[in-house]
Amino acid sequence: MVLLAAAEAGAGSPKARRGLDLPNGVGHGIISNMEKVITLGHGSGGALTQELIERFFVPAFDNEPLRALTDSALIAAEGKRLAFTTDSYVVKPWQFPGGDIGKLAVTGTVNDLAVVGARPIFLSVGFILEEGFPLSDLHTVINSLAETAQAAGVQIVTGDTKVVERGSGDGIYLNTAGLGVVPKGVNLSAQRVAPGDVVLVSGPLGEHEICVLLARGELEFEAEVLSDCAPVQGLVQMLLENIGEGVKWLRDPTRGGLATALNELARACGYDLLVEEAAVPVQEPVRVLCDLLGYDPLYLANEGKIVAVLAPQVAEEALAVVREHELGREAALIGRVLPETRGRVLLQTGVGGRRIVDLLAGAQWPRIC
Amino acid sequence: MVLLAAAEAGAGSPKARRGLDLPNGVGHGIISNMEKVITLGHGSGGALTQELIERFFVPAFDNEPLRALTDSALIAAEGKRLAFTTDSYVVKPWQFPGGDIGKLAVTGTVNDLAVVGARPIFLSVGFILEEGFPLSDLHTVINSLAETAQAAGVQIVTGDTKVVERGSGDGIYLNTAGLGVVPKGVNLSAQRVAPGDVVLVSGPLGEHEICVLLARGELEFEAEVLSDCAPVQGLVQMLLENIGEGVKWLRDPTRGGLATALNELARACGYDLLVEEAAVPVQEPVRVLCDLLGYDPLYLANEGKIVAVLAPQVAEEALAVVREHELGREAALIGRVLPETRGRVLLQTGVGGRRIVDLLAGAQWPRIC
Numbered sequence: 001m002v003l004l005a006a007a008e009a010g011a012g013s014p015k016a017r018r019g020l021d022l023p024n025g026v027g028h029g030i031i032s033n034m035e036k037v038i039t040l041g042h043g044s045g046g047a048l049t050q051e052l053i054e055r056f057f058v059p060a061f062d063n064e065p066l067r068a069l070t071d072s073a074l075i076a077a078e079g080k081r082l083a084f085t086t087d088s089y090v091v092k093p094w095q096f097p098g099g100d101i102g103k104l105a106v107t108g109t110v111n112d113l114a115v116v117g118a119r120p121i122f123l124s125v126g127f128i129l130e131e132g133f134p135l136s137d138l139h140t141v142i143n144s145l146a147e148t149a150q151a152a153g154v155q156i157v158t159g160d161t162k163v164v165e166r167g168s169g170d171g172i173y174l175n176t177a178g179l180g181v182v183p184k185g186v187n188l189s190a191q192r193v194a195p196g197d198v199v200l201v202s203g204p205l206g207e208h209e210i211c212v213l214l215a216r217g218e219l220e221f222e223a224e225v226l227s228d229c230a231p232v233q234g235l236v237q238m239l240l241e242n243i244g245e246g247v248k249w250l251r252d253p254t255r256g257g258l259a260t261a262l263n264e265l266a267r268a269c270g271y272d273l274l275v276e277e278a279a280v281p282v283q284e285p286v287r288v289l290c291d292l293l294g295y296d297p298l299y300l301a302n303e304g305k306i307v308a309v310l311a312p313q314v315a316e317e318a319l320a321v322v323r324e325h326e327l328g329r330e331a332a333l334i335g336r337v338l339p340e341t342r343g344r345v346l347l348q349t350g351v352g353g354r355r356i357v358d359l360l361a362g363a364q365w366p367r368i369c
Numbered sequence: 370m371v372l373l374a375a376a377e378a379g380a381g382s383p384k385a386r387r388g389l390d391l392p393n394g395v396g397h398g399i400i401s402n403m404e405k406v407i408t409l410g411h412g413s414g415g416a417l418t419q420e421l422i423e424r425f426f427v428p429a430f431d432n433e434p435l436r437a438l439t440d441s442a443l444i445a446a447e448g449k450r451l452a453f454t455t456d457s458y459v460v461k462p463w464q465f466p467g468g469d470i471g472k473l474a475v476t477g478t479v480n481d482l483a484v485v486g487a488r489p490i491f492l493s494v495g496f497i498l499e500e501g502f503p504l505s506d507l508h509t510v511i512n513s514l515a516e517t518a519q520a521a522g523v524q525i526v527t528g529d530t531k532v533v534e535r536g537s538g539d540g541i542y543l544n545t546a547g548l549g550v551v552p553k554g555v556n557l558s559a560q561r562v563a564p565g566d567v568v569l570v571s572g573p574l575g576e577h578e579i580c581v582l583l584a585r586g587e588l589e590f591e592a593e594v595l596s597d598c599a600p601v602q603g604l605v606q607m608l609l610e611n612i613g614e615g616v617k618w619l620r621d622p623t624r625g626g627l628a629t630a631l632n633e634l635a636r637a638c639g640y641d642l643l644v645e646e647a648a649v650p651v652q653e654p655v656r657v658l659c660d661l662l663g664y665d666p667l668y669l670a671n672e673g674k675i676v677a678v679l680a681p682q683v684a685e686e687a688l689a690v691v692r693e694h695e696l697g698r699e700a701a702l703i704g705r706v707l708p709e710t711r712g713r714v715l716l717q718t719g720v721g722g723r724r725i726v727d728l729l730a731g732a733q734w735p736r737i738c
Contacts, residue, residue, distance in 0.1 A: 036503065036504045036505065037500075037501050037502060037503050037504060038498045038499070038500060038501065038502040038503075038504065038507065038532055039500060039532070040500055040532050040534070041532075042498065042530065042532050043498070043530055043531050043532025043533075044532075049530060052530060053530075056507065056508060056511050057511065057528060060511045060512060060514070060515040061511075061514070061515055061518070061524070061525040061526075061528075063524045063525070063526060065491075065524070065526040065527070066524070066525065066526050066527065066528075072527065073491070073493075073526035073527040075490075075491055075526055075548075077446075077449065077451065077490060077491070077548065077550055078447075078449040078550055080446065080447040080449060082446065082447075082548075084491055084493060084526060084527055084548060085493065085527050086493035086494070086495045086527055086528065086529050086544070086546055087495065087529045088495040088496070088497050088529055088531045088544060089531075090497060090531045090533050090537075121444075121446060122434075122442070122444055122446070122453055124442075124453060124454065124455035124546045125455070126455045126456065126457040126495075126544045126546075127457070128457050128459060128497070128542055129407045129411065129412070130407070131406075131407060131408060131409055132406050132407065133406060133407040134405065134406050134407075135405045135406060135407065136405065138407065138425065139425060142425050142426065142429045142430075143429060145429070145430070146429040146430055149430070155430070155432045155434070155435070156430040156432070156435065157430075157432060157434040157435050157442035157444055157453060158434070158435065158441065158442035158453055158454050158455055159426060159430075159435075159455065160455050160456045160457055160544075161411065161412055161418060161421060161422075162412050162457045162458075162459045163407055163408070163409050163410075163411050163412025163413075163736065164412075164459050164539065164542075164736075165409070165736070167536075168459075168538065168539045169537065169538065170533065170537050173497055173533075173542070175455070175457060175495045175529075175544035175546075177455055177493045177495075177544075177546030179444075179446065179451075179453060179548065181446055181447055367532065367533075367534070
């Protein structure tokens, strides 16, 4: 799930419930300043997405697992703790250096399961194909789905295919839903985060988003940036097995990037978070392109990274564990939880100042997912 | 899942495996006669959909639950029997008399769970919205999802929203995945079907498809036909509780209609099935429109019906049970399983002849799903 974490207003609060008064209720907040139609910003993972979730989805579907707004819903079925999640994939182009929509669709859903501590087991896949999409390309996507599923140790057990008329799609859209089992003892929650805890990121930021932007040919730059697209369940398992309860919270910083993931955490735990800009790993080509284009790597999507909040006494040990994994070679400790209870994300910049890193108001560049 | 039942070639057979030789392998069978691109026929639920599944999906994703190609995958998680399914919804227009895409998305997935005997519990929902889609319409869809979920006794616990550029979608596409628990003792399987068994349908055929075709305004006819869109899990529970193991096989005859559902059964069980044309319930307006337009109600999609195969000794009792339910008032016994083992569906016509009712080769009219 790429639904964002709840802001101050809980699902049952008057503020959140106002969403039910639509269409009149639309006339509040951020949405009031936009046309009363869906914009690309509503799919950006930023403030508009969040407003959509808080005003529309949570009040209407109101239930306990949804209200937690974790990457996967934690559900109980027959006395077992399961995790259940879904994502649709509309990446354009559907192939990019380092992956394609099939690899992405398995990875994204496996990762959403992994970061709630679940062992991913079963996936569904839904295809929405545009008339005229080449069968050989479909075959490529299917093979990517199959290979990535095998690599991640999950089975694709059910599926569906719909075809829409030429002109009614972008060639191929996918949806995957995933089911995992949460082992006993796993207890990841923003509520466990406390001042002094340390923030770890498993590698450099922004490769997936920059890679896809480059693959679209709209940037007028050429550079070699591979998507980081990879299932992280192995990395997460290794971390949980070695560090146990010292791992307090996990997320994969996809759409909206690290800034969005940490804002969700800050709002959910209530504490300020401080990120040391100089400690945040970013590959050189990504940094150069960001400088040229005015992008901020903190907001760029990743598809094979995790952010972890760690108890301070295990932070260095956790860093060593993550760095042993092939997906975590360039992991870094990048920040900490502050005692202030304003639920903000602060960036300690190179020149010594601190600035607030907020949710993006809308889409700031071509959508990549 | 609207994947069709496996034909004679099992997943592991050389025939099915040939699909992996693509793109060369595309040059076989039905696909060889088409352009090597996706056509609307691949989404019709007919022979092309089946070929896609058998040649592409099953060999690539090869696993036990998928190979069964039931409406929902039957999976074991932590020792419990679960059912897991997904469907995407691309109905155009998104609103139609009797429902909308939200009601349809919950109904379709709940029904796919119900007909494998599962108690539906949790749903996910993925939105693919086109830039410019009115927020008030989104709100209508969300309310439909919520109301239908409540009526069906399921919780929507996780979701995702993506926005695509104006012109890259049809306003709104949805995907739902669903999770259910299969109670002990439930044993629905084509393998249990035997000669002499009786085929029941829970009501008149074709209302959903005719309703949507009319709502598109392309038929040049006006008529009052409501979609039959409704969750059938209550009806199925009632049937299973009263008739138990006398119920051998169930399906909801959606895309491709009764003809496709019965062809799947015939191929899976191996016996011929005989349908008495005169016994098949069809509402008068649907029958008239079919006559005028040359459509066959047997191939029209339904969204609130079940087909059941019953042991002969309980058939009349089962009919009485189904008729007691509000969704089954016009149920009828429409055919039986023959001893011949050619896996065909035969129609006993009014004039005394028998003709084969096969899978459709492709899409025969505007797609409605």
